[in-house]
Amino acid sequence: MTGARTARPDQATGPADPPAAQRAPRTRWAAYGALPLAVALWLLALRGVRLDRMGDLGLLQVLPPAYWAALALLAAGFVLLLRLPRPPAALAAGYVLALIAAVHATPSLLYPGPRYAWSWKHLAVVDAMLRHDGTVPHADGLDIYNQWPGFFQLNVLLLRATGLHSALGLADxxxxxxxxxxxxxxxxxxxxxxxxxxxxxxxxxxxxxxxxxxxxxxxxxxxxxxxxxxxxxxxxxxxxxxxxxxxxxxxxxxxxxxxxxxxxxxxxxxxxxxxxxxxxxxxxxxxxxxxxxxxxxxxxxxxxxxxxxxxxxxxxxxxxxxxxxxxxxxxxxxxxxxxxxxxxxxxxxxxxxxxxxxxxxxxxxxxxxxxxxxxxxxxxxxxxxxxxxxxxxxxxxxxxxxxxxxxxxxxxxxxxxxxxxxxxxxxxxxxxxxRTPRPPWRTPAACAAVLVLLTGLLLGNYSKEAMNWFSTQEIAAVDYVAATAPPGSRLVSVTADLPGGERRYDQLERTVLGQLTADDQRRLVTDPLPVVQQLMDDPRTTGPSYLILTRAQAAECRLTGRLPADTVDLVHAAVAGSPRFQAVFTTPDAVVYRYLPPVAAPGGRGGAR
Structure with missing residues (x-):
């Protein structure tokens, strides 16, 4: 390998012409002033964000103009900073840290828990390994984590060292x-x-x-x-x-x-x-x-x-x-x-x-x-x-x-x-x-390029937040099932987009309707009740069966198109009108139904409860 240096630091600047020398103080002050103003605008923008108004573009639709102004200031201030021959390292670090915070700490500050269903799944794996002090038995589809446990065991070690009972705060x-x-x-x-x-x-x-x-x-x-x-x-x-x-x-x-x-x-x-x-x-x-x-x-x-x-x-x-x-x-x-x-x-x-x-x-x-x-x-x-x-x-x-x-x-x-x-x-x-000084057009061109790339970043990072964030009601619904379901129970959902649907995965069964065969999915969207009832009446299930329907699942169907956008509503309407399903947890964002199987009549024939 050879050096990637475009110039030695002591050669990075040529003889500065008088106009460039006059501009340098203004550039420095602009770079110093843009950073605190951008951070203040970002923090101000997080006040009063209505997460329930997110649509097909997620957070992009509910973040106020102050947020976008903060990012534009960060981009412009940083580009101006790099016009200096020797930009102060502390100020450059401040800009990078501010960008990390503005992009990646925003969900942590706005959401009541970790974003993304996979984060909650990994929390469930850490919890199970903590309870079993190592390999989790009866892991079924999550047995892969027993075979690559390094990340999870490190988290278990951290929890034991700190005396904490959950890595929820770390995941957040x-x-x-x-x-x-x-x-x-x-x-x-x-x-x-x-x-x-x-x-x-x-x-x-x-x-x-x-x-x-x-x-x-x-x-x-x-x-x-x-x-x-x-x-x-x-x-x-x-x-x-x-x-x-x-x-x-x-x-x-x-x-x-x-x-x-x-x-x-x-x-x-x-x-x-x-x-x-x-x-x-x-x-x-x-x-x-x-x-x-x-x-x-x-x-x-x-x-x-x-x-x-x-x-x-x-x-x-x-x-x-x-x-x-x-x-x-x-x-x-x-x-x-x-x-x-x-x-x-x-x-x-x-x-x-x-x-x-x-x-x-x-x-x-x-x-x-x-x-x-x-x-x-x-x-x-x-x-x-x-x-x-x-x-x-x-x-x-x-x-x-x-x-x-x-x-x-x-x-x-x-x-x-x-x-x-x-x-x-x-x-x-x-x-x-x-080398500096550079042509005057390079600064606005670099700033424009950074802004365009930042727009792409935010579209990729925030556009699915309608399905990636979970309200307190959705978290409470899963908490209810995890706290009350006896071992051997089954949890059924339309999609896997739940905040902790894998909790107690070594004790509870899990069925996701969106992972059925193509034929069963067609039957589901045509007439949901027989399909759902058949799955929840599985004789291999030794405990009660629960159906959980949430806002995030409906958002996933709408955004991804893996199931028709109204699938959650169709399933909800079908089970709500059936005597076999009892609503045991109801909120605007989440509802939990317990399946009531037919009572066996004398002589072995099923009868209505």
């Missing part, structure tokens, strides 16, 4: 916390590529302005991604330190003596093992990235030991603890290798039945990703010095897995996420790099 604030923690590895990585603070902080700001994939919630993926990025940053940092440079560290490729010291290498081993035990996909991404970084001969002395450790821990874990999952899915994994075209396109189709606003959002997400990658590729074409760094390898690292497996239609978005750190840095070299 996990998104801003995860993004805050990512800043360390990002800065470590970028500082190994350049000494120009404009590119270091510009790359970080651009990363957070374009990370719309939404894999930063309370999940093993977010945890493993943090560790992955830290491992890559440490490897690139080691590559940078292995060759002396007159102006400081630069990734010029390791010298023959560029071996790891014991302490840092042990840290890398621990991080690699944690990745292998926490998530299925991330270890493979780590191996792919290290493999590409090891292609240049000058890098191998540094990269190959880490690559060997990553391969060894992943293979060992998959062959032992995760063997059941790997063996059960080996056929599908092998078949996917033969269909690279379908793997790439699997996340692009399926928009026909979605709400019109969601179709717009989907294409905006793709356009945002394409724009970021286009910026990165343009930077590589414009500056040949960038092509001699490890950035092309980091950018291309997810490609082998994108071709190898669809990952449930999500691989194309995961590939973008793993390529984003390199893409953001490369984009920063175009938007914020170069």
């Amino acid at each position: 604030w996990y998104e801003p916390l995860a993004n805050l923690l990512l800043l360390g590895p990002l800065l470590l990585l970028f500082a190994a590529l350049t000494r120009d603070p404009r590119l270091i902080w510009g790359g970080a700001f651009l990363y957070y302005a374009t990370s719309w994939v939404g894999q930063d919630y309370y999940s093993p993926q977010a945890f493993a991604y943090l560790l992955y990025l830290l491992v890559i940053a440490l490897v690139v940092r080691r590559l940078a330190a292995s060759t002396p440079s007159p102006d400081g560290p630069s990734p010029n490729g390791p010298s023959p003596g560029g071996r790891w010291r014991v302490g840092p290498f042990l840290l890398v081993l621990v991080l690699t093992a944690a990745v292998a035990t926490s998530h299925q996909l991330t270890p493979l991404m780590l191996i792919s990235t290290l493999l590409l970084l090891a292609l240049p001969r000058r890098n191998r002395r540094t990269v190959l030991p880490v690559l060997a450790a990553a391969v060894a821990t992943t293979v060992l874990w998959d062959a032992t603890v995760a063997r059941r999952y790997v063996a059960a899915n080996l056929g599908d994994l092998t078949a996917a290798l033969l269909s690279p075209d379908r793997n790439v396109l699997s996340g692009v189709a399926g928009l026909g039945a979605a709400a019109p606003g969601q179709v717009l959002v989907a294409w905006t997400d793709r356009a945002t990703a394409a724009a970021v990658l286009l910026l990165a590729l343009t930077a590589l074409l414009v500056d040949r010095r960038l092509r001699r760094t490890g950035l092309p390898m980091l950018l291309a690292a997810p490609l082998p897995l994108l071709l190898a497996n669809p990952y449930g239609g999500e691989m194309i978005f995961r590939a973008y996420l793993f390529a984003l750190p390199a893409a953001a840095f490369l984009g920063a070299t175009l938007l914020f790099g170069g």
Whole structure:
């Protein structure tokens, strides 16, 4: 690897002309003033937000103009800050932290609990592992978490150390916390590529302005991604330190003596093992990235030991603890290798039945990703010095897995996420790099580009909030079932979009109508009552059966189109008129019905209760 520096810090500025010198104080004061004003506007904007008025575009429809003004000020102030030859690190950090807060702390401040049903599912897994002190028996469909338990067991350890009984508070604030923690590895990585603070902080700001994939919630993926990025940053940092440079560290490729010291290498081993035990996909991404970084001969002395450790821990874990999952899915994994075209396109189709606003959002997400990658590729074409760094390898690292497996239609978005750190840095070299003073048009052009990318970020991040947030009534409905249902009970819902529908999953059964076969789904929307009643009268269920219908489930049907938009209303109307269903919990946002099975009459024939 060679250095990605566009200029040495002491060469970043040429002789300033008098007009530029006169503008510098004004630029500095504008950059200093925009940050506190943006933060004040953001906090003011959160007062009185009506979440119940969200529609097809989620939070975008209910956030007031002050919120958008705050983001515009953040973008403009940050671009102005990077016009300075030596932008103050504290102020640059303030802008990046303010962007993280404005984007990722907003739901935590507005919602009564964690956003996204998967966060609640992972809370249920932590609770079950805490109760069982390890592996959860009778886990059925959630047994995969027994096979990759690293994230969950770390949470259990944290709860035991603190004396807390639930990770609910951590899950509620996990998104801003995860993004805050990512800043360390990002800065470590970028500082190994350049000494120009404009590119270091510009790359970080651009990363957070374009990370719309939404894999930063309370999940093993977010945890493993943090560790992955830290491992890559440490490897690139080691590559940078292995060759002396007159102006400081630069990734010029390791010298023959560029071996790891014991302490840092042990840290890398621990991080690699944690990745292998926490998530299925991330270890493979780590191996792919290290493999590409090891292609240049000058890098191998540094990269190959880490690559060997990553391969060894992943293979060992998959062959032992995760063997059941790997063996059960080996056929599908092998078949996917033969269909690279379908793997790439699997996340692009399926928009026909979605709400019109969601179709717009989907294409905006793709356009945002394409724009970021286009910026990165343009930077590589414009500056040949960038092509001699490890950035092309980091950018291309997810490609082998994108071709190898669809990952449930999500691989194309995961590939973008793993390529984003390199893409953001490369984009920063175009938007914020170069010698100063710069042409007058570059500042408004950079500001406009950042604003456009931020718009794409918000559309991707906030547009599904009508189904991703849960009201206090919905949370209370699930709490009621979890507290009152005896072991062996069954919980039925139209979709899986519940705040904790997996609670006590080792004791309760779960049926999701939206996961039935296509024929059963057609029967459901035509005549819901027989289908629902048959499922709730399952003789294998040893306890009562409950049907829970919520606002978020209706929103998911409307937004995604996986079921007709009125499916929840149809089911509700059908069971409300049946004597077999008793409403035991009723609020405007959620209702819970208990199924009353027929009473067996003398002689074995069923009779009405």
